[in-house]
Every structure is written in C-alpha cells, then in structure tokens.
C-alpha cells in the first residue's frame with residue numbers, strides 16, 4: 013500500500029478508536045466555507061498524483077491531494093478541460109477539496125455542476141476501509157450513487173481519496189459580448205436566450221451591464237454573435253472578466269463585511285434586498301453584498317423560490333440554509349452510519365452532525 | 366369491507382388472512398377502484414420487462430393523489446408490509462417485480478404534466494407520465510426533454526428517475542441524473558420531502574443525486590421537475606461502415622480524440638444490422654462487420670462544420686463507406702434500425718436476453734471478440750448494439766426458453782460477459798439497473814465493505830427495510846454463497862480478480 017495512504021488509514025483508525033475529531037485539510041482555500049471548523053487537522057495534500065488519464069476515454073482520475081492547477085494543465089495539453097470550471101478562490105485548491113466543496117464556476121448553467129462530472133470516488137471509511145463507488149466509465153448504475161453524494165459533503169462522510177471526473181474537449185472558439193441592460197431586462201433576456209439553440213456558455217450581470225460568453229464551433233459562435241449583437245470584448249478582456257468571476261476577484265467580492273450567495277430559479281424577478289449585487293448563471297446565482305438581517309435575506313430568497321447562503325460574515329450554525337426536518341433526519345442517519353462517532357469534520361456542513 | 370372480503374382469495378390460508386388484513390387497511394385509504402386483490406387482476410403485475418422472473422404480489426394499490434400514496438406507505442410501514450413501486454413495468458432488471466408478501470404500488474394514475482414553464486425551461490410532471498409525452502408537450506415551445514431511452518413511448522419518468530435511464534443522446538446531453546432538477550417524494554414514514562428544485566444549488570448533502578438510480582429502494586417519487594433544452598435547429602447523422610469491429614471502435618476513439626462530442630454515437634454489429642434491416646429497411650450496409658451512427662446537432666453552420674469533421678475522421682479511421690442523412694426523414698430512418706434492435710431480436714428468436722455492461726471504450730474490440738468466442742462456448746447467437754460513445758454495451762443473447770437448458774446457458778453467457786466488463790474496469794450495469802437480475806455480479810464489482818456502505822444508505826432512508834427489499838444490493842450471505850458456487854464450478858473465469 014502507498015505509504016501516504018497507510019498513514020492516513022492509521023490516523024483515521026486511531027481517531028475513530030479514540031473518538032477524537034479530525035479536520036480534513038486540503039490546500040485550505042475553502043477554510044472559510046462551512047458552519048464551523050473543528051478537530052485536529054488531517055493533512056490530505058500528500059496523497060497526490062494523476063493515476064489515470066486517457067483523453068479518448070474522456071476521464072481523468074487523480075488522488076485527492078493533487079492540485080487543480082496540475083490537473084488543468086495536463087488536460088489543457090490534450091485540448092480538454094473541466095467543464096464545471098471549479099472556482100479557485102485565491103490559491104491552488106486540491107481535487108479532494110474541490111469535490112468535497114462541490115462548487116461550480118461560470119459554466120454551471122450550461123455545462124452542469126461539479127457533481128454532474130463525478131464518475132467515481134474512493135472514500136476512506138472509519139475502519140480504514142478503502143471504498144470504491146461509481147467507476148471510470150461514462151454510465152454506471154451499479155449500487156447507489158455514493159460518489160455524487162460525496163460531492164458537496166464537506167468531508168462529513170469521510171476523506172475522499174480519489175476522484176474520477178468526466179472531462180470535455182475545449183471549445184474551438186470563444187467570444188464574449190457585452191450589452192447595456194437593466195437588471196430585470198437582463199434576467200428576462202438571459203432566460204429567453206437560454207431557450208434558444210445558442211452556444212451560450214456563461215452569463216453575468218453587474219451594474220447595468222450584461223456579459224455573455226459564446227463557446228463552440230467557430231461557425232456557431234459567429235452565427236450567434238450576428239444574431240445577438242452587442243459589443244465584442246477583446247480575447248484578453250474576456251479572459252480577465254471570466255477569470256475574475258471564477259476566482260471571486262471581482263470588486264463585489266472585495267471587502268464587504270456581509271456577502272450572500274442566493275440560489276434562485278433563474279426566472280425569479282429582481283429582489284428588493286439592499287446592497288450591491290452581481291448575477292451569474294443566467295439568473296440562477298445572485299450575489300448580494302448586503303447588511304440586511306439574515307432572516308430578512310432568507311425571507312427574500314424563500315419568497316423567490318430559493319435559498320440563501322451567508323458566504324461571508326455569518327456565524328456558525330447560521331451560514332447554510334436550514335434543512336427541512338425530514339431531510340435533516342436522513343442526514344443524521346447517514347452520518348451515524350458512515351461515521352458513528354462523528355470524527356469527520358464535525359459541524360462543518362450541519363451543526364450537530 | 367364487504368367488497369374487500371369478497372374479492373380476496375388465496376389458496377394458502379395464512380396468505381389469505383394476511384391479504385385480507387392488509388387489504389382492509391388499504392381499502393380505508395384508497396378510492397374504490399384503487400385496490401386489486403383478485404388473482405386474475407394481479408397477474409399483469411407479476412413481472413416487468415425481465416419476464417423470466419415472476420412473482421405475484423399480495424395486492425396492487427393504485428392511488429390517485431399524493432395524500433393517498435403517503436397513506437399507503439404509512440399503512441404498509443405500520444403493518445410491516447414490503448412495498449414495490451411500479452411505473453410502466455418496462456424495466457429490464459426486475460426492479461418492479463413484486464414482493465411475494467408485499468404490496469405493488471402502481472404510479473400509473475400519476476399521469477399528468479402539471480406545468481411547462483417555457484421561460485424557465487422546466488416541466489413539472491407526475492411520475493407516471495411517459496417519457497416521450499414530455500417532449501411532445503414541450504415541442505410547442507421549441508424545447509424537449511433530452512434523455513431518450515429506446516422505450517420512451519412507454520416508460521415513465523418515475524421509472525427513469527429510479528433507474529437513472531439513458532438514451533442514445535447521453536454523451537452530449539447527459540443521463541437522467543443530469544436532467545432532473547428536483548423531486549418530491551414520500552419517505553417510508555409517509556412524509557413528503559423535496560430534494561433539489563428550480564434553483565440550481567440545495568443546502569446539505571446531495572440526496573437528489575443518490576435518489577436518482579436508487580431503484581425504488583429509498584423513496585417513492587411523487588413529482589419530478591425536469592430540465593428542458595432547446596431543440597437544435599438541425600440534426601444530421603453520419604452512417605459509417607467498417608470491415609472489422611475493432612476498427613469501428615478505433616473510429617469512436619478518434620472522434621473523441623479530435624474533440625468531437627457527437628449528439629449520439631451508436632454502433633451495431635453485423636448480426637444486429639442483419640436482424641433489423643428486413644424489419645425496418647433502414648438502409649444499413651449489410652456487408653459491413655459493424656456500422657457507426659454519429660449524429661451532429663446545432664445551428665446549420667455548426668452541423669455543416671461538424672459533419673465534415675466526422676466524415677474526415679472516420680474515413681481516416683478506415684471507414685469503408687460513409688452516408689450522411691439528407692433529410693429529417695432519412696435521419697429518422699437511419700435511427701429507426703437502432704431504436705428497433707430489441708423488437709428485431711424478438712422477431713429473430715423466441716426469446717432474447719439483453720445485457721447492459723459498460724466498459725472503457727478502448728476495450729471494445731477485445732470484448733466483442735470475447736463475446737464471439739462465448740457464442741461458440743454456449744452454442745447461442747448474440748447480436749450487439751452498443752452506446753459506443755458511452756462505452757455501454759447491449760449484447761442481445763438469442764435463445765428459446767422452451768428448449769431444455771437454453772435459458773440456463775443464456776444466463777451463464779450473460780454472467781460471463783458482465784464478469785469480463787468488471788475485469789476490464791467497467792460495470793455490470795450502465796443504465797438498466799441491478800434489480801433482481803444482477804445481484805450476483807454485484808458481488809464481483811463491490812467488496813463486502815462497499816456493499817455494507819450501500820446498506821447504510823438504504824437504512825438511512827428506509828430503516829425498516831420495506832421499500833423494494835431484496836433488490837439492487839446483494840447481502841453478505843448471498844455473495845458468500847455465490848463465491849462458493851463459482852469456485853465449486855471449478856472454472857473461475859477471472860482468477861486475477863481480487864474480490865474473492
């Protein structure tokens with residue numbers, strides 16, 4: 013057995029026996045994310061390496077400590093990429109942390125979320141068992157889809173040791189156009205455009221301006237550009253803009269003490285929440301730098317048919333949207349089965365679990 | 366109660382008493398026409414599309430409303446009666462096969478499309494709605510529901526959710542899991558919960574993901590929110606002939622290596638084309654050892670560009686002939702052969718057994734050659750259709766159940782194919798589910814600890830073990846017994862497997 017894996021197993025078995033909490037640690041770029049961080053750190057960055065990559069299979073498999081930059085560079089060298097555009101958030105995240113956080117970037121509305129690209133995952137169980145779920149093939153319905161369940165689990169079911177992801181060919185052509193539009197007009201337009209066969213791979217709205225990224229075959233991008241009009245950005249300006257959004261370096265993410273991430277139906281009308289706002293995902297993701305009271309923000313989100321996440325400035329237990337009681341009960345039982353002594357990332361995803 | 370006792374009959378007195386007890390309790394929560402108890406009424410529910418496995422249920426419940434579903438579930442929980450959900454019964458792994466001591470819960474009456482929102486591109490439907498009905502209803506808005514199982518005229522969205530079904534357009538548009546935004550479902554406690562929804566992110570663990578493909582073992586789905594996508598302006602299909610199946614496999618790899626993700630990418634071998642051609646007259650090249658169908662869709666400009674690219678890649682990969690559909694009618698004709706492969710097998714042979722393994726695409730040639738050897742070994746013919754883009758194989762083993770020993774041989778033939786899929790790093794089921802059919806091969810693919818984790822998931826949703834019990838995940842003793850048998854037979858097909 014790989015010596016790093018052997019060490020991880022020993023640490024987990026020992027913690028389970030002694031009933032001491034472990035904080036599963038990757039590169040730390042999402043340390044801010046979650047209700048609370050508790051326990052002795054278990055460093056997963058040492059378990060590294062791309063274990064399998066064959067471009068014609070459209071699958072890459074890597075160990076959890078592998079840096080996203082390593083994987084992305086490798087894919088790019090073969091003309092492929094991770095289509096969910098995982099956000100990097102000021103650092104070089106590990107693959108394990110990326111999947112445990114389950115966040116997706118600008119392409120989400122079009123290409124799908126992180127979980128949509130997960131084909132398989134390996135989990136380290138409390139008794140040191142190495143558990144393989146899913147696989148390295150495109151389609152697999154053998155057994156429950158535990159690998160997708162791990163995506164976004166924030167480590168509460170255990171360390172994700174290895175992940176297999178579906179990868180996609182890089183689009184041949186990419187072009188960004190910009191329009192002057194009010195918020196309501198932009199939302200209406202995003203939804204209308206998404207209902208037409210146009211190669212829109214990302215959209216955003218900020219401060220009276222809407223951005224659209226077109227990706228695909230050269231002919232399709234050209235035709236769409238003619239149909240849509242708008243002002244074309246230079247390739248460099250376009251790259252900068254989407255990179256800023258993806259890595260949250262845009263001004264809105266600056267230093268506002270309270271930042272909210274609202275997940276809403278894309279057609280929800282503009283909210284009347286005070287504060288600066290930025291829209292992504294064709295209207296389905298809305299950021300608010302707002303000092304409004306948490307109950308107030310959640311009330312607005314619920315009225316619009318969605319949920320609110322206190323991205324920055326929240327208190328433990330008040331960050332994620334509370335779960336319905338019957339759903340929470342299923343979470344409790346899952347946690348109790350996978351991690352009976354509650355050693356993995358206690359209170360990180362749900363306080364009390 | 367008069368109605369109930371008059372219709373409940375069973376030869377075995379214990380069974381009769383139990384049936385009466387459960388029927389009385391269910392009659393109290395169901396409409397008059399919502400409970401079937403007569404033997405002749407139960408017979409049509411004895412099996413799903415895997416007709417080799419049959420079982421008569423204790424009763425069949427046909428609720429009309431969510432409240433009735435919840436009441437049925439609560440009643441069954443209180444009386445400790447197993448409960449098996451059923452959509453259209455087209456499943457191919459026995460997922461909807463009844464439990465002998467249980468109630469079969471048919472969702473057939475949940476057949477309404479509740480809402481289509483063209484701006485949001487969503488359809489809210491009941492689980493008994495047929496797959497194709499969604500696309501038909503969305504067509505007026507230039508939208509459709511992408512997953513298109515070959516059974517789409519009959520199978521239901523509830524069944525699709527439970528199996529995470531695929532179709533011929535999965536490589537580009539995804540499986541059911543990629544196209545379901547949310548579900549409402551009844552827990553074993555009889556409570557309704559919502560998972561996912563019109564907003565793209567949900568708090569907590571992704572319970573929606575684990576519900577998809579859970580074969581009715583976790584929840585009873587009562588409503589589904591589907592993603593709709595714009596109908597492409599144009600679609601064209603390239604049909605390529607190859608003089609060797611391995612070369613067709615190389616053609617698939619070459620397309621993907623060239624950065625092309627066709628909307629559909631299917632392969633049929635010569636036995637399959639020979640079987641369907643007289644039946645549908647699709648215009649297939651019957652001299653080819655294998656044909657590939659590669660579809661391109663999008664804007665007219667995009668399709669022109671991609672079709673040209675597909676043609677040049679496949680020609681370079683050694684295609685002996687190429688044809689491109691010139692009209693929508695011709696495109697549909699090219700596909701009709703592929704979509705009718707199962708019925709064609711049914712015409713050619715009294716019975717056929719459809720396998721569903723998935724392999725890494727690179728192993729395609731190797732697997733097809735191995736299947737050819739197995740045809741000799743078992744003395745049975747096999748025609749191969751293949752979701753080539755996804756690596757999902759559908760070998761159709763032809764047999765005659767009335768001939769002594771043929772079903773047993775077909776069964777062993779199938780098991781050997783699945784064992785090979787696992788050895789090559791694939792899976793025993795790509796889209797049809799485990800059901801009762803693939804319980805044994807599941808022992809090969811997963812370790813005891815992995816199967817224990819699956820049971821942990823099951824117990825978290827259904828602590829009483831009443832939802833579709835005995836399906837999908839084999840128990841420890843069953844796998845131990847299977848392992849013993851395999852060793853006993855002396856011919857352990859893949860001794861290099863670490864599992865035993």
Ligand SMILES: Cc1cc2nc3c(=O)[nH]c(=O)nc-3n(C[C@H](O)[C@H](O)[C@H](O)COP(=O)(O)OP(=O)(O)OC[C@H]3O[C@@H](n4cnc5c(N)ncnc54)[C@H](O)[C@@H]3O)c2cc1C
Pocket residue numbers: 413414449450451452453454455456457459460461472492513514515516519520521522523524525526527528529530531532533580581582584585586587707708796797833
């Ligand atoms: C000719 C033919 C071609 C086929 N082609 C394909 C194909 O291309 N791709 C593919 O993926 N499959 C295919 N199938 C298999 C089958 O059609 C699919 O598995 C389909 O999704 C089953 O739907 P159903 O409504 O018939 O479900 P059923 O067979 O009735 O049930 C299937 C499973 O779903 C569960 N279930 C049903 N409704 C609910 C509910 N509301 N809540 C919880 N659980 C529920 C049942 O308990 C069972 O486990 C094919 C089958 C046939 C006969």
